[in-house]
Amino acid sequence: MTLARTLASLGVRCMLVERNATTTRHPKMDITNGRSMELFRRLGLADALRAVAVPEANNFDVSWITSLTGRELHRFRYPSVAEKRAEIRARNDGTQPREPAMRVSQVMIEPVLQQAIVGDPRVEARWGVAFEAFTEDEAGVTATLRIGATGETETVRCDYLAGCDGGSSIVREQLGIACEGQAAVTQRYMIHFRSDARELLQAFGVAWHYQTAMGTLIAQDDKDTWTLQTRPPAGVDPAAIDPHPILDAWAGRPFARQILVANPWFTHLLLAERYQEGRVFLAGDAAHQYIPTGGYGMNTGIGDAVDLGWKLAAAVKGYAGQGLLDSYGRERRPVGYRNRLASERHTGVRIAIAELYRNEGDPEALARGIAALGNAENESWGIEFGYRYDGVEGDPVIYTPTTAPGARLPSTFLHDGSALYDRLGPWFTLLRFGDADPSPLIDAAPVPLEIVVVDDASVAPIYESRLVLVRPDTHVAWRGDHCDDGEAVWRNVLG
Numbered sequence: 032m033t034l035a036r037t038l039a040s041l042g043v044r045c046m047l048v049e050r051n052a053t054t055t056r057h058p059k060m061d062i063t064n065g066r067s068m069e070l071f072r073r074l075g076l077a078d079a080l081r082a083v084a085v086p087e088a089n090n091f092d093v094s095w096i097t098s099l100t101g102r103e104l105h106r107f108r109y110p111s112v113a114e115k116r117a118e119i120r121a122r123n124d125g126t127q128p129r130e131p132a133m134r135v136s137q138v139m140i141e142p143v144l145q146q147a148i149v150g151d152p153r154v155e156a157r158w159g160v161a162f163e164a165f166t167e168d169e170a171g172v173t174a175t176l177r178i179g180a181t182g183e184t185e186t187v188r189c190d191y192l193a194g195c196d197g198g199s200s201i202v203r204e205q206l207g208i209a210c211e212g213q214a215a216v217t218q219r220y221m222i223h224f225r226s227d228a229r230e231l232l233q234a235f236g237v238a239w240h241y242q243t244a245m246g247t248l249i250a251q252d253d254k255d256t257w258t259l260q261t262r263p264p265a266g267v268d269p270a271a272i273d274p275h276p277i278l279d280a281w282a283g284r285p286f287a288r289q290i291l292v293a294n295p296w297f298t299h300l301l302l303a304e305r306y307q308e309g310r311v312f313l314a315g316d317a318a319h320q321y322i323p324t325g326g327y328g329m330n331t332g333i334g335d336a337v338d339l340g341w342k343l344a345a346a347v348k349g350y351a352g353q354g355l356l357d358s359y360g361r362e363r364r365p366v367g368y369r370n371r372l373a374s375e376r377h378t379g380v381r382i383a384i385a386e387l388y389r390n391e392g393d394p395e396a397l398a399r400g401i402a403a404l405g406n407a408e409n410e411s412w413g414i415e416f417g418y419r420y421d422g423v424e425g426d427p428v429i430y431t432p433t434t435a436p437g438a439r440l441p442s443t444f445l446h447d448g449s450a451l452y453d454r455l456g457p458w459f460t461l462l463r464f465g466d467a468d469p470s471p472l473i474d475a476a477p478v479p480l481e482i483v484v485v486d487d488a489s490v491a492p493i494y495e496s497r498l499v500l501v502r503p504d505t506h507v508a509w510r511g512d513h514c515d516d517g518e519a520v521w522r523n524v525l526g
């Protein structure tokens with residue numbers, strides 16, 4: 032859906048087929064990180080998404096407890112969206128995102144994305160239609176679809192095909208692309224439920240996650256919708272598990288609730304060996320699958336979709352060469368790999384904490400141990416904002432702003448109060464600081480180019496050069512204090 036929106040926003044028509052008749056009932060992801068929110072903001076979706084998310088005044092705290100009827104051991108405190116917005120404005124040094132993160136489940140986010148594309152004449156969005164197979168030739172791809180309601184098949188001719196078809200991607204399978212890494216790392220059990228028993232579920236006050244050695248209770252709206260992610264009981268056929276005693280045991284006592292969905296599932300640490308083959312591409316879980324610690328699954332997929340989207344649009348519009356399309360996997364696969372390692376590291380911290388629970392009898396010592404192990408899974412700004420397409424691997428925790436080509440453009444507010452990010456054009460943008468001459472780049476531009484004159488001495492040093500060329504995905508394409516050969520720059524930037 033994000034890829035369709037990206038293509039449509041750049042004026043390219045596409046067809047999306049989803050085999051299910053509706054969006055998901057499974058809550059799955061619960062954190063849309065600040066980077067994804069920056070990208071959604073550019074797609075004009077930030078307000079509609081915030082409207083279905085946890086209220087902006089609520090915190091993002093992670094609370095480690097003995098049980099809900101026991102005590103809170105340690106709380107990692109994180110600001111609300113409102114507090115984070117104030118911090119972003121106050122620390123205008125390029126280290127901050129344009130948008131704070133957002134607490135929301137996939138049950139809530141998908142209908143907003145669906146709504147955004149269903150009404151768009153450039154997207155033919157079809158639910159209840161399954162992709163079955165494709166053939167590819169020099170000029171395009173022919174896809175076979177099956178219409179759920181009638182069982183009939185249909186063929187569609189397209190320029191390109193993107194397999195955004197999840198972990199068991201048949202596009203990936205038909206490309207013959209294997210995944211490396213580890214499948215079925217651990218089995219988990221998910222219980223998604225509704226309950227008004229806030230006196231129990233929020234016994235320690237509002238938090239995003241309540242965690243014990245037995246798993247995580249996710250507050251999905253700080254009101255009545257919750258998800259417990261735990262282990263399935265040993266020795267029980269997963270299909271025959273009764274979720275009720277698991278919930279009671281986790282909470283410490285019985286409480287009233289209505290179970291919405293409960294099922295076992297497996298975590299994976301997988302990365303597709305290649306992200307593309309000819310005119311066919313993989314994005315999202317079709318290309319990578321992680322343990323949810325850190326919340327990198329969907330967020331990495333949003334990055335894939337935006338990278339692929341503008342490149343496909345540039346190819347369809349005739350702005351770019353094959354080299355640009357070939358750069359998709361070269362740019363995104365290393366990010367997929369880095370994020371897989373990060374999700375594994377964060378799980379390692381959870382395992383270390385679970386061991387402390389087992390071995391440490393003194394709650395004070397346990398609390399100190401948890402605090403010392405930390406919560407990098409929700410503090411890895413280098414992973415979330417510092418990924419680069421130039422092969423340089425920065426610190427996973429600390430984000431250091433830079434305009435090195437390949438890096439994400441740092442976000443700042445200008446002295447008139449406007450955000451530089453909000454002044455970027457839909458395609459490329461050339462930022463001009465001081466009296467640098469932009470004309471070689473303007474004269475040679477084969478794509479739509481927005482020129483932004485940044486007349487603000489306080490933020491100029493953050494951008495390191497007097498000319499900074501920014502791509503549609505807000506990564507830096509090129510920078511310099513002057514440009515002698517605009518054509519050479521564009522040839523390189525557009526592959």
Ligand SMILES: Cc1cc2nc3c(=O)[nH]c(=O)nc-3n(C[C@H](O)[C@H](O)[C@H](O)COP(=O)(O)OP(=O)(O)OC[C@H]3O[C@@H](n4cnc5c(N)ncnc54)[C@H](O)[C@@H]3O)c2cc1C
Nearest residue numbers: 050059060061062161162196197315316323326328329330
């Ligand atoms: C418990 C849990 C917690 C998570 N928490 C987070 C989090 O906090 N943050 C985060 O970023 N990520 C999180 N994730 C990961 C996130 O849910 C996934 O990474 C994300 O859903 C991937 O999106 P996708 O669109 O690539 O794939 P999917 O969401 O799997 O969507 C693929 C779609 O393709 C459809 N499809 C498949 N085959 C076909 C076909 N042949 N024809 C037509 N349609 C087809 C499917 O029906 C499905 O709707 C979590 C996951 C789990 C399980």
